[in-house]
Amino acid sequence: MGAYLTQLAILGVLLGGLYALAAFGLSIIFGVSRVLNVAHGDLLLLGALLSYALFYGLGMHPFLIMLAIIPIFLLVGFAFERFLIRPISNRSPHELLIASILLTLGVSMAVSDLSAWLGGASAKGIAYSLPSISIGSLVFPSIRLLIMALILAMTLVLSYYLKSSYVGRAMRAITQDREGAMIVGVNIPRVSMITFGIGAATAAVAGSFYIILFPTNPYLGIPLTVKYLAIIVLGGLGSLSGALLGGIILGLAEQFSGFYFGGIWQQPVAFILLILILLIRPQGIFGRSIT
Amino acid sequence: MDGRMKKLTLVGAILIVLYFAMVPIISDSTYSMSALLIFFLYIVLAQSYDLVGGHLGYMNLGHSSFFGLGAYVFSILSLRAAPGSVSVLAAVAAVVIFSLLISYPFFRLRGAYFALAMFGVILLFERLAFNLEGLTQGTAGISLPLPPAGSSAFSMNYLVSSYYLGLLLTVGTLVAWAILTNSKFGLALHSIREDEEVAETFGINSYRYKTAALALSGIPAALMGCIFAWSQKYIHPESVFGLEITLFPIAMAMLGGTGAIFGPLVGAIFLTGVEDIIWTNVQAEYGKLTAYGIVLIIVAIAMPHGMIRTRLLQRPLRFLGLGWLAT
Structure with missing residues (x-):
């Protein structure tokens, strides 16, 4: 029993890391450009489908695909900001919120429909696995461990970049005080563009991991976005470590509720957490108060 | 605007309603009736959303949870052979009680946080409808029994009767909303939208008004839920809590222009029209949602205040003496 629970905890943490990687992009985008990017889960979907195409089309190694995806989705993010977000970015906060939800909702619908059109509506996956490692009675799925290590590495590189580079400091400055x-x-438009690039690239990389671990269908965009929203609300906006912690909490909560109450109760956990945290501590568990 | 123009407009509105009332008589195509019923559904949901979303300024992404809750309470009771009137009253009561329960905790949140929390509510409801199989029959959905042969003409022709009930509800909601939002109550909501603290200083009990607005906005949605369940004879968690029913009415209200009676109406007419054109002309299985999404993108970029506040629509509305419903 104890071993089983430990096992669950490990799986939860690994799942949480994957959530956090994509959630972080949503968080910095909201912080810097005040856009609630409903299409964030669809960026992950696009990343997953591109890795699927590269894996089966060109036979690339799943972890090399990641390297190809980062530059492509940096450009996708730049274009997304430049052509869709910039035209609405000068509106008052309330109008910007409404327009951004409408716009990204439109993008999300178009993306999931187009990807169902081009690739079929069935769930896809990349058949790639590594032998598991077992220590005593504990079994570690090594593919998840490897992915977690990669996510941690990415998190370290990103947080170093955001701490020390000019762009990173500018991002934090804009989040704290726009005027x-x-x-x-x-230069707010430029920083905002880079933010979207980073957000899209992290989501797409998370997507290329996602399709290795889970079946991926064209309609998972919005449900995933809501999960990420729950995570960034948990961890507080704009913080990388907050997103990681929020993701791990959600991952653990999902694993344990699935174990104790049955698999069908795994899905609602994110929504219950989202509502509870908003009601009890709107600034997030670890966040400071946001006005 | 002179009185004659106003009278003409009123006559025009009555003629439009009469035309819709004639539809089941002049054509007995079930397609047009069920399509128009969906059109009524979107008008009622978009309009009732707008009381909180537009007039009060709290974006309520979970508005359709009232619709779904109404539909489920109605269906569950109907399945246990409760009379129709009891099921409808119970559905409305359930929605009002639910809105009163959530209003205190949820209205402490503002802006995106309120919107997100309400969005969480509707997703949670969908999951509950899937998972509480004893009550909702889960993924199977609830099939309502067809009326037995020999029952009253009203329940036999349930499509015609639900068409008329839908029309009645639509007209009723539009009239009630026009009166409500141009009353002192509406003024209080608008002042809260503009600046809640200032409104409080002027003696407006903002919490009470917000609660009332949320409960009122739930009533037409709950009634529409009952009509929907009664006309379809089948509800499923995704058909009443799914993303389409959650997001389309809100998209319509925002597209038409929030905070004015004509906004959600124009938005609903436009998007249902676009949807119909796409549905009938695009034969492919996919591509429809894409077209719908592209419309949303264009509107969000090109019309910041909604369609009714573009010059193209403001002029004729003013000319018809309807400017007061569209600003």
Whole structure:
């Protein structure tokens, strides 16, 4: 029993890491450009489908695909910001929120429909696995461990970049005080564009992991976006470690509720957590108060 | 605007309603009736969403949870052979009680946080409808029994009767909303939307108004849920809590222009029209949602205040003496 629970905890943490990687992009996008990107789960979907095409079309190694995906989706993110978000970015906060939800909802619908059209509506997966490692009575699925290690590496690189680079400091400045950042000469449109690039690239990489671990169908975009929203609300907006912690909490909660109450109760956990956290601590468990 | 124009407009509105009332008589095509019923459904949901989403300024992404809750309470009771009137009353009561229960905790949140929490509510409801199989029959959905032969003409022709009930509800909602939003109550909602703190200083008990608005907005949605369940004779978690029913009415209200009676109406007419054109002309299995999505993108970029506030629509509306319903 104890071993089984430990096993569940490990799976939960590994699942949470995958959630966190994509959720972080949503979080910085909301922080920097105040856009609630409903299409974020669909960026993950696109990343997953592109890796599927590269894996079966060109026979690339699943972990090399990741390297190909990062530059492609940086450009996708840049284009997304430049052509869709920039035209609405000057509106008042309330109008921007409404327009951004409408717009990204439109993108999300178009993406899932087009990908169902081009690739079929059935669930897909990449058949790639590694032998599991067992230590005593514990079994570690090594593919998940490897993915978790890659996610941790990416998180470290990203957090170093965001801490030390000019763009990273500008992002935090904009999140904290938009007008103040403008006054000291931060080029908000450009930083916003880079933010979308990073957000899209992290989501797409998460997608290329996702399709190795789970069956992926064209309609999972919006449900995933809601999961990520629950995570960033849990961890507080705009914080990388908050997203990681929020993701792990959600992953653990899903694994344990699935174990104790049956698999059908895994899905609602994210929504219950989202509502509870918003009601009890709107600023997130670890977040500071946001006005 | 002079009185004559207003009278003409009123006569025009009555003629339009009469035309819709004639539809089942002049054509007995079930297609047009069920299509128009869906059209009524979108108008009622978009309009009732707008009381909280537009007039009060709290984007309620979970508005359709009232619709789905109404549909489920109605169906569950009907399945246990409760009379129709009891099931409808219970559905409305359930929605009102639910909205009163959630209003205190949820209205402490603002902006995107309120929207997200309500979105969480509807997703949770969908899951509950799937999982609580004893009550909702889960993925199988609830099939309502067809009326037995020899029952009253009203229940035999359930498509015609639900068409008329839908029309009645639509007209009733539009009239009630026009009166409500141009009353002192509406003024209070608008002042809360503009600045809640200032409204409080002027003696408006914002919590009470917000609660009332949420409960009121739930009533037409709950009634529409009953009509929907009664006309379809079958409900499923995805058909009443799914993403389409959650997001389309809100997209319609935002597209037409929030905070004015004509906004959700124009949005519903436009999007249902677009949908119909796409549905009938695009034969492929896919491509429809894409077209719908592209319409949303164009509207979000090109019409920041909704269609009714574009110059193209403002002029004729003013000319008809309807400017007061569209600003």
